[in-house]
Structures are given as C-alpha cells and as structure tokens.
Amino acid sequence: MDKVYGAYLCTGCGIGDVLDVEGLKSAASETGMEMQEHGCLCGAEGRALIEKDIQEKGVNTVVVCACSPRVMQKEFDFGEGTITVRGNLREQVAWAAGDKPEDGSVDEFLQELGADYVRMAVTRAQKTAQPEPYKLESISKKILVMGGGLAGLTAAKEAAAAGYEVTVVEKEKELGGKALGWRKMFPTSYPYDQLEEPSIAQLVKDVQGNSKITVKTATEVARIAGAPGQFNVTFKKTGEKTEWDAPARVTVDQQDLIAKGEMEDPNKGMKKYTELNPDGELFGAVVLATGWTPAKVEGCEHLGYGTLKCVVTNAEFEKLAKNGQVPARVAFVQSPGGKDKDADFPYCNAVTSMVALKQANYVVEDHPEDGQAYILYQHMRTPGNAELYYKAMQAKDGVFLTKGAVTKVEAKGSGATVVVENTLLGEDLNIDVDMVVLAAGMVPGTAEQPVINLAYRQGPALIDLDLYDGYADSNFVCFPYETRRTGVYACGGVRKAETMEETIDDATGAALKAIQCIESVNRGVAVHPRSGDMTFPDFFFQRCTQCKRCTEECPFGALDDDEKGTPLPNPTRCRRCGTCMGACPERIVGFADYNIDMIGSMVKAIEVPDDDEEKLRIAVFVCENDAYPALDMSGMHRNKMNKLVRFIPVRCLGSVNMVWIKDAMSAGMDGVLLLGCKYGDDYQCHFAKGSEIANRRMENIGETLGTLGLEPERCAVRQVAISDYDKIPQIIDEFVEEIVGMGPNPFKGF
Numbered sequence: 001m002d003k004v005y006g007a008y009l010c011t012g013c014g015i016g017d018v019l020d021v022e023g024l025k026s027a028a029s030e031t032g033m034e035m036q037e038h039g040c041l042c043g044a045e046g047r048a049l050i051e052k053d054i055q056e057k058g059v060n061t062v063v064v065c066a067c068s069p070r071v072m073q074k075e076f077d078f079g080e081g082t083i084t085v086r087g088n089l090r091e092q093v094a095w096a097a098g099d100k101p102e103d104g105s106v107d108e109f110l111q112e113l114g115a116d117y118v119r120m121a122v123t124r125a126q127k128t129a130q131p132e133p134y135k136l137e138s139i140s141k142k143i144l145v146m147g148g149g150l151a152g153l154t155a156a157k158e159a160a161a162a163g164y165e166v167t168v169v170e171k172e173k174e175l176g177g178k179a180l181g182w183r184k185m186f187p188t189s190y191p192y193d194q195l196e197e198p199s200i201a202q203l204v205k206d207v208q209g210n211s212k213i214t215v216k217t218a219t220e221v222a223r224i225a226g227a228p229g230q231f232n233v234t235f236k237k238t239g240e241k242t243e244w245d246a247p248a249r250v251t252v253d254q255q256d257l258i259a260k261g262e263m264e265d266p267n268k269g270m271k272k273y274t275e276l277n278p279d280g281e282l283f284g285a286v287v288l289a290t291g292w293t294p295a296k297v298e299g300c301e302h303l304g305y306g307t308l309k310c311v312v313t314n315a316e317f318e319k320l321a322k323n324g325q326v327p328a329r330v331a332f333v334q335s336p337g338g339k340d341k342d343a344d345f346p347y348c349n350a351v352t353s354m355v356a357l358k359q360a361n362y363v364v365e366d367h368p369e370d371g372q373a374y375i376l377y378q379h380m381r382t383p384g385n386a387e388l389y390y391k392a393m394q395a396k397d398g399v400f401l402t403k404g405a406v407t408k409v410e411a412k413g414s415g416a417t418v419v420v421e422n423t424l425l426g427e428d429l430n431i432d433v434d435m436v437v438l439a440a441g442m443v444p445g446t447a448e449q450p451v452i453n454l455a456y457r458q459g460p461a462l463i464d465l466d467l468y469d470g471y472a473d474s475n476f477v478c479f480p481y482e483t484r485r486t487g488v489y490a491c492g493g494v495r496k497a498e499t500m501e502e503t504i505d506d507a508t509g510a511a512l513k514a515i516q517c518i519e520s521v522n523r524g525v526a527v528h529p530r531s532g533d534m535t536f537p538d539f540f541f542q543r544c545t546q547c548k549r550c551t552e553e554c555p556f557g558a559l560d561d562d563e564k565g566t567p568l569p570n571p572t573r574c575r576r577c578g579t580c581m582g583a584c585p586e587r588i589v590g591f592a593d594y595n596i597d598m599i600g601s602m603v604k605a606i607e608v609p610d611d612d613e614e615k616l617r618i619a620v621f622v623c624e625n626d627a628y629p630a631l632d633m634s635g636m637h638r639n640k641m642n643k644l645v646r647f648i649p650v651r652c653l654g655s656v657n658m659v660w661i662k663d664a665m666s667a668g669m670d671g672v673l674l675l676g677c678k679y680g681d682d683y684q685c686h687f688a689k690g691s692e693i694a695n696r697r698m699e700n701i702g703e704t705l706g707t708l709g710l711e712p713e714r715c716a717v718r719q720v721a722i723s724d725y726d727k728i729p730q731i732i733d734e735f736v737e738e739i740v741g742m743g744p745n746p747f748k749g750f
C-alpha cells in the first residue's frame with residue numbers, strides 16, 4: 001500500500017502543560033512528518049480532525065502521540081484499511097515525569113524524553129506495513145476429543161451443543177472413564193452437605209445419542225500431524241504398535257544431547273514428522289482429556305501396603321464401596337508420616353482430602369450403629385464450598401478427624417492397628433480398624449506417556465520441560481487450558497487434580513478454547529495471547545543458513561524443518577511471539593508491523609547527546625504483556641520515572657534480537673535493559689520461554705561487550721510482574737545508578 005501519513009499530537013490530559021508543543025512538532029517534522037495538535041484528540045472533534053484527513057487527503061497511516069496505546073483503542077481505530085501507530089506521551093512522559101519547574105519553563109530532560117517518543121512513533125509508522133491475514137485454503141471445523149471420561153464427554157457435549165462436529169476417542173471398550181466406578185460424587189449445591197448420585201451414566205447416554213458426536217472406543221490416537229485447522233490424525237486399535245509410535249518423552253535438554261550425538265534418540269525409527277498420512281482424518285482442534293491414574297503408594301512399608309490385605313488405596317476402596325463391601329472400622333491415612341512427617345503422599349491435593357471425607361461418609365452410612373471412620377491427616381484441604389462438606393462431616397457421628405503422623409500400621413487379627421503420633425488430642429493413639437485406606441494422589445496421564453503423539457520437529461510430547469510434575473502445561477496465571485501446542489487444549493485430571501464438578505467447568509472451558517482456535521484460524525488471526533493479531537512471521541529463506549535456532553527456540557513448536565534444516569513454518573500453530581525473530585542471527589524473520597528494521601530504526605531515532613555527561617541514555621526493551629502495562633500504571637500513580645531511559649515496547653523479550661542491543665550500544669547508548677516477565681519454574685512469560693531465552697542471550701552479549709572492553713553489566717535483564725508498578729521506578733533508578741557509576745559509553749561519538 002502507498003502510505004499517506006497524518007500525524008497528530010494531543011495536548012490534553014496534562015501533556016501540553018508540561019511539554020513544549022512546538023518542540024514536539026519539530027521533532028516530528030525532522031523525522032519526516034508534519035504534526036497537527038488538538039486539545040482533546042480522543043473526543044468527537046479530535047477524531048473528526050483525523051477522519052477528515054482520511055477522507056479528504058487519503059491518509060491511511062495515522063500517528064497519534066497522546067495517551068498509552070493500551071487505552072482509547074476504539075477511539076483511535078479508523079477501520080481496517082488504516083494503520084494507527086501510537087506514541088505514549090501521557091502515561092510514560094507527562095504523568096510519569098512531568099514536573100513543571102517553578103518558573104513555568106519546560107524541563108529540558110522531559111522535553112527530550114517527549115521528543116524521542118515522537119520520533120520513535122513517526123519512525124514506527126514509516127516502517128510498518130498493513131498485515132494480511134494468513135488463511136488456509138480449507139479448514140476442518142471438527143474437534144477431536146481425546147478421552148471418553150467425564151472431562152472428554154463434557155467437552156464433546158458442549159462443543160456439539162455449540163454446533164461443532166466432534167469425535168471422541170476412548171482407549172477403553174466403554175465410555176465413562178473412572179467416574180463409572182464412583183459410588184457417589186461430592187455435593188454440588190447448597191448446603192453442600194449431601195453426597196450426590198454420579199451423573200456419568202446420563203452423560204454417556206447423551207453423548208451416544210448425539211448425532212454431532214462420533215464415538216471411537218477401544219481406539220487410541222496413533223499420531224497427530226499438521227496444525228490447527230488441519231490436524232491430520234491417524235487412529236489405531238488400543239495397544240496396537242504403529243510406525244508412528246513415540247515411546248518416550250524427549251525434553252529440550254535431551255534434544256540438545258541427541259543433536260550432539262551424546263545421547264541415543266529413544267524415538268529413533270519413528271517416522272519423520274514431515275510425512276503426512278494420506279489416510280488421516282482432519283480436525284480443527286484437539287481437546288486433551290486423557291485423565292489421570294492413581295499414584296503408586298509403594299515404598300511405605302511401615303503402612304503395610306502390599307503386605308497387609310486390609311491396607312488398600314482410596315481408588316481400591318471406592319470400588320469396594322460401590323460393591324457394598326465397606327467394613328465398619330476404617331482409618332483413612334492422608335500422609336505417609338515417614339521421615340518427612342509433614343509431607344503428603346505424592347500428587348495429593350484437595351481432591352484426595354475430599355475423597356477421604358466422602359469415603360468416611362460411606363462407612364457411617366453403611367454402618368449406622370457402629371461405623372467408625374478415622375481421618376488422619378497432615379493437611380486437610382477443602383477449598384470453597386467444600387468447606388461446608390468438611391464441617392458437616394466433622395459434626396457427623398462416627399467420623400473422627402485429627403492431624404497426626406501415622407508411624408506404623410501393624411496386623412491385628414484380620415484388620416490392623418494404626419499408630420498415630422503428634423495428634424491434635426495431645427496424645428498418641430493406637431486405633432484398631434478393619435481396613436486402612438491410603439490417600440493415593442492423582443498422576444496426570446501426561447507424566448509418563450507422550451499420549452498425544454505429535455508429529456512435530458520438537459518431539460511427540462505435549463510438554464517438553466519437566467515442570468509441574470508432568471501436568472499438561474499452560475500459562476498458569478493467565479491462560480488455563482492453553483498448552484504449548486497451539487490448538488491442543490487440556491482439561492480434567494491431565495491439567496490439574498479436580499473434583500467432578502470442577503472437571504465439568506474445566507471441560508467446558510477447553511471446548512470453548514478449541515472453538516475459539518478454529519474460528520481464529522478461519523479468520524487468519526492468532527489465538528491467545530495475541531488474540532486477533534493478523535500478522536505472522538515471514539522468513540526470507542534465500543539468506544537462511546539452516547542454523548536451526550528458530551526451530552529449536554520456538555516455544556510452541558510452530559516450525560518444522562526439511563532435511564537440510566530450513567524451517568517449515570506452520571502459521572496456524574504460531575502465537576506470534578517473535579521468538580524466532582529474536583533468535584535469527586541472519587535477521588531474516590519479521591512481521592508486517594514488527595521487524596528487525598523497524599525496532600532497530602526506532603532505537604536509532606532516539607537522540608543521544610555525545611557532549612553531555614549528565615545526559616546518559618538507556619534503552620529499555622519492555623515486554624508488552626506485563627512490564628508495559630505496569631509502566632503505564634506507574635505513570636497513572638504519578639510515580640516519578642527516571643528521564644534518562646527510553647522505553648521501547650516489544651512483543652516478548654524472546655523477540656529481542658541481539659542486533660538491536662548492538663545497534664543501541666554502537667549508537668552511543670550507555671546501557672540497555674530488558675524488562676520482562678519472570679522465568680524459571682514459576683514463569684509468568686505469556687510465551688512460556690521468551691524471557692528465559694532472552695536472559696540466556698543477554699549472557700552471551702555480556703561476554704561480547706567484555707571482549708570490546710565494555711562492562712558486561714551495561715546490558716541486563718530485570719524481571720517484573722504486572723503488580724510491580726510501584727516498584728518499577730526504583731528498579732529503573734537502580735540500573736541507571738549502576739550505569740552512572742560506570743560513566744558514559746566510551747564509544748559514544750565514534
């Protein structure tokens with residue numbers, strides 16, 4: 001498109017009170033654009049000024065220097081054919097640093113700050129292009145649901161109710177999963193004190209009678225190739241071996257070792273991921289509801305499991321209860337009480353606490369005269385309304401609850417004696433019972449098996465890091481259901497331990513996410529977290545050196561590669577994070593409205609005084625997801641921001657290409673900071689690995705600076721959360737002080 005520019009400056013909201021408006025306008029004209037001012041650009045009159053230029057002068061690229069791009073988005077949306085670029089003079093200049101000197105003059109540091117933001121906005125507008133959505137020639141709107149238990153059946157029913165065709169794949173011969181074996185389920189309505197009949201049988205009937213749902217029992221997924229909108233799925237009989245089988249998970253670290261030849265590939269011989277199966281069935285999205293298995297309780301010899309017949313797990317006890325085989329005196333042991341007396345059994349959680357309460361109820365229900373249920377716990381977790389059930393059970397005749405460490409279970413007749421220390425009663429107890437029930441936790445199905453069998457370059461497993469004990473991963477803060485494989489949405493026990501009621505909610509959420517994904521693919525736009533983004537990465541392959549960095553670092557497995565190592569993009573798997581752009585040493589990856597040249601030019605648009613030691617300049621690349629809104633909020637709180645720093649928003653720290661940092665330092669900047677989300681086990685990065693990757697790259701750049709005789713500390717990363725808005729000015733000040741201590745960049749002016 002031939003661009004016709006219109007640049008506009010708002011002097012309202014305090015901007016015109018602290019900044020020299022004419023000075024800002026000349027900063028724009030130096031950069032190539034004449035700027036008009038208005039006292040309230042977001043108002044009807046201000047918008048009319050812009051719309052008139054669009055209609056009469058054919059303006060199609062609008063620069064608005066006013067409030068943050070995070071606000072007034074509707075007001076400054078001029079329709080599909082018009083690009084709008086925003087410069088943040090309100091939250092990050094006038095409000096953040098806008099003290100008016102007493103003599104009424106304009107603070108020169110503040111003016112330079114504002115002028116730099118105007119230059120950067122104008123430059124951005126010059127370098128951006130109108131995005132064209134990526135559309136598949138044909139898409140499948142069918143949803144594949146893996147797992148025919150409560151979660152899978154609920155997801156299938158909900159998706160079908162919304163009008164989508166669904167196929168449910170269940171490895172067992174019948175639908176229903178573990179819930180078929182439950183005698184009762186937890187209370188789901190006020191006053192939350194009565195167990196309820198399981199609803200699973202009705203759900204199975206509903207699914208079987210639904211014409212939009214196809215059911216495949218005794219069937220497993222052999223392989224899922226392709227991408228959202230066109231997943232190519234091959235099925236097999238349960239247990240059957242196929243050439244697509246991937247026997248093992250391969251973590252990212254293991255991938256590196258395999259690539260170096262230091263480890264044998266456990267999936268060697270598996271068919272190459274690029275080969276599509278012509279007989280495969282097409283699906284638009286996948287709901288992963290493959291559930292959980294009871295955790296093993298072996299290794300607790302002192303509790304008698306495996307040696308005493310009367311010691312069973314909670315899962316085994318539920319079967320007995322369903323068959324009416326509940327004895328009169330039962331101890332429910334919630335914690336192994338061994339060396340680490342406070343610890344629970346592995347994978348224990350609120351559900352296992354609730355299960356103990358439910359099963360204690362069976363005891364007194366089946367033995368109204370002499371039933372005795374002892375719940376011995378270290379932690380009793382009953383969140384939300386479950387607390388009411390806990391209270392009801394506490395008050396029930398025949399149910400005894402105490403905190404305590406079970407140190408021994410010994411045979412006594414056909415039953416056992418349970419020895420408990422450190423109880424709430426203040427004395428140790430020896431309890432004679434007919435049966436002992438151990439609280440086995442709930443292990444997600446993804447912990448051991450790459451059940452999903454993806455035909456992706458990054459491997460067949462859903463997860464590639466050993467975080468969260470194998471739970472299907474997602475951004476735990478913001479995006480439940482999302483996995484790191486776009487178009488695959490996890491729910492139920494594979495995602496977290498849940499009650500039946502929670503599972504129903506969870507499955508409904510995952511079904512909606514699958515639908516959202518299909519419809520986003522249909523429109524050619526991104527799914528979370530950049531929902532609606534029309535851009536996608538474009539590769540200039542002529543200059544690709546097949547270094548494989550992009551294919552290895554993409555957090556979402558969006559890039560496969562060919563035999564030579566040239567990336568094979570799958571745009572509908574892509575979340576548009578830009579990590580591939582940050583990774584590429586050849587700088588050949590970019591987006592229509594976000595690319596190496598654009599950000600590099602914005603950095604160069606910042607004026608760096610080379611003759612004033614007071615005026616150091618520090619470029620801060622700011623993650624748009626948490627850090628940028630935190631900066632805005634800091635401005636809204638009128639926290640004072642350092643005027644030597646220049647904030648440049650980026651999609652994710654993973655998208656920061658090291659060339660920008662080199663450019664900044666060679667342009668005479670005195671320091672560069674990356675401000676982004678937390679990484680590591682408790683990561684908050686919206687793109688899972690972006691901030692972690694950026695940190696690794698920064699270590700390398702530090703080494704490079706060292707070889708040039710510059711202090712590596714001039715380039716650093718700081719982690720912030722969105723709630724850190726009151727701390728950010730101090731974080732920035734501390735970094736600036738470090739740079740001031742080092743003095744100006746010695747290469748300034750060269």
Ligand code: SF4
Nearest residue numbers: 554574575577578580
């Ligand atoms: S790194 Fe991000 S932008 Fe690049 S292909 Fe992967 S998901 Fe897409």
Ligand code: SF4
Nearest residue numbers: 544545547548550584
């Ligand atoms: S990082 Fe760049 S050069 Fe390396 S494989 Fe990817 S596109 Fe090619």
